[in-house]
Amino acid sequence: DLSAVRDVLGPGIMYTANTIIAFVYVVPMMIHISPQLTLLAFVPLLVLSFAINQLSKLIHHRSQKVQEKLSDISSCAQENFSGIRVIKSFVREDHEIEKFRLLNLDYVRLNMDAVRVRGIMMSSVVLTIGLSVAVLLWQGGRLVMTGDITLGQFTAFNFYLAVLIWPMIALGWVINIFQRGSASMKRMNEIFKTVPRIIDAPSVKPIKTIEGKIEIRNLTFQYNGSDPVLKNIHVTIRAGMTLGIVGHTGSGKSTLVNLIPRLYEIPKNTIFIDDVEIHDIPINVLRSHIGMVPQDTFLFSDTILNNILFGVAHTDTGKAVWAADVAQLKSNVEDFPEKYDTVIGERGITLSGGQKQRLAIARAVIREPKILILDDALSSVDTHTEDEILTRLKALMKDRTTMLVSHRIQTVKQADWIILLSEGAIIEQGTHEQLVALDGIYADMYQRQLLEEEIAEI
Template structure:
């Protein structure tokens, strides 16, 4: 029952709907008492030979009116209570999704997508059952059961009522035990489903790799193993679940047996009529649903409670990076200055960055080069405030980056990551992602700067071409250039290209760089690349090695030093020469 208290915020919000719905349920429970009593009257009139056509019509008319009124009441209480439960599912889903968007990258490094999807689907559905069927079974079992017992005790025979209720405590004890067992097993079953969900999502996303390496058979076997595990865990749940109805039926059966035995004795003694006994047993039949509902209630509550615990755990994950109380509510502009002494990823021992010092004037271009794992992307993520907890300061304009509101800071960046992501929609919608109502001319202009416009026009549907999930129908270079166009449409204060030209040829790369220089003369740009040709033009180039700056300067200055940058440049020039079929003398 604790889960009802956990959902108190929702029941307070929807108290009007629940109060009206439960009042209607109460009237239904009261009206349910009339048919058995009317049947008893009719039987007694038949036994006494007093039943007339007029009397039969009267009783039948009352039954029809009761049925019609109950129909209306049942329609509207379902609308109110089940409608509210759907609202709860919607609210939780939106809360969860909103919370997901606020969590830091470190959260997603430790969580699986399939598991998060299971929380947003199966778990929310289980909680929804509490606010719908759970409320129904709780109130209906209490109201209907209570009214039936009162009717049995006060309108027929209180002694027979007490006798019929003797087995009920055993039912309460057994269902309570089953409920605790169910809570534990359902939590395990949901976790198994999360594993299966994650496997499915991962396999579908990586189907090309699986087929390329011929691992379909092994992947299917792994899926079968996880699927069997889900079945096994749910069978454990089903075994407990299957105990409720037989236990309740057995106890209700004992109650029927006791009522018939002692009811027959009371008839012989002359303290009851046959009509009263039939009415009593009809009432006892009405108790079957409240008893079954009571068993269902434990089932629903334990499932929902286990799922709500999982949802609460997710919602309780704190946001690593939050705005300061006096955060500046304006977009940063100006120079960028790094004075970083040390940064280590959470849970790691080795420093990812250390001794990073440089200044980039507004309107300049910064080039960052270095081997894979040297810290290029980490440096950018710190600038975009995706991580904190470093020694030192990072300034953007006249303030440190943590002095701005996160939302305002993000607005200053146009970021094109290494793992470019396209949505399963049209090319136009992918470029216009930040502003779906933008004019087509602006989208085309951004595409021209990114040198993807001509490629788009060659598609049969042009800008209305559906790119498929993650841009599956496009080449790597096309996806990169569409991602660049999307960032350019924002006209950001700072454009960041994180190795975003790696899939285009040298000629296209040069054309894009030339366009960016012409279009962004007064805006800042940062480019990370393995290909030095992409950053030769930069106003400042820094060379990273094992998380620290080993060289910095312009292309000419670094070439004159004949250090790491010079070695990298010479090696790449040699590679180009070999690719063209040239040779060099020793």
């Protein structure tokens, strides 16, 4: 798409200017010699311009189809490279090769459709110019014989016409360039003109800092008109308090924590930060005070150091080493030949699942946020490493509000308050001891997980 637009801004504009200048200077000279011959020369061009206008619409449509199919091919290739381990694990190499082959065949077919139309247009241009020259030679010869124009004038007229031949031929090519560029620009404008759905409200207040108190009042949330994912959530988290969130898969845990940094738009008067309605807090201020480790860890194809420093403005290596130590990643990094300058590949492909999560934790910790959100951030580490990380985080979380999401109750049992979600609603809440004493679903989950750990140790 960028290449097609660049062609418009380069050769497209250059040849268009060349054609305009040639017509402005040459056509008056031709009319001066013989208006009759000039009319005969340009009548076929009027017919040609109509044909080109019709064909250009078809070229635009087919060029857009070609660009869309090329995008599909690029996406397929990228997915195959990124997911090569999954493809090999499921022995799907032949399937993906065949899928890629079919996409390319479609691309060739669409290109051939577009080429046919371009061929017709270019052939029409050359044919029209040829007919125009033939008519001029016939009629011009007659005018010379009758003495209406001299042989020198006729020669000059043909010279002027020759000057216009290349601009006329280039006209079809330029139109093709503009049509391809137009189709590509349309696709690019879909991105450029996309307006963020979540923006600062007109009522936003000049807030600069956040202490970390979170209050959720009767929150009901749904995605794009679907069934509610969260129902009547009501909980208060004091500044510096740790909230544990547990529940089965699909209970709404990740959705709840994703609403705190306003990654999704939420109903008004449902979430308050420091007693201020969340829509009244500038988004940049809100998110700059939050350190988040999402469930789906995303790392950049860069060095370990740059991934840790991603969320901060400074480049303090000592701080990065401290954050890696808190996340229990330091010893692993020290074992790498390049240490913190090790490039981890696309999405951290060279790291294990546990190392990815610990690197994401270090990236959040180094910001020293007022609100720390760990969304199942310890699911890929062993229990021993998890205990070490939680021990190191405990000192960090002392003065920070923490939302700790996990499937393992062992991870959240030290939290100041715990809520148990089921089908988007809070069904039990309290401290670990209170919930165990309640002998409900939480207690049942806890007993089963303890039994699973005991069996694993046998």
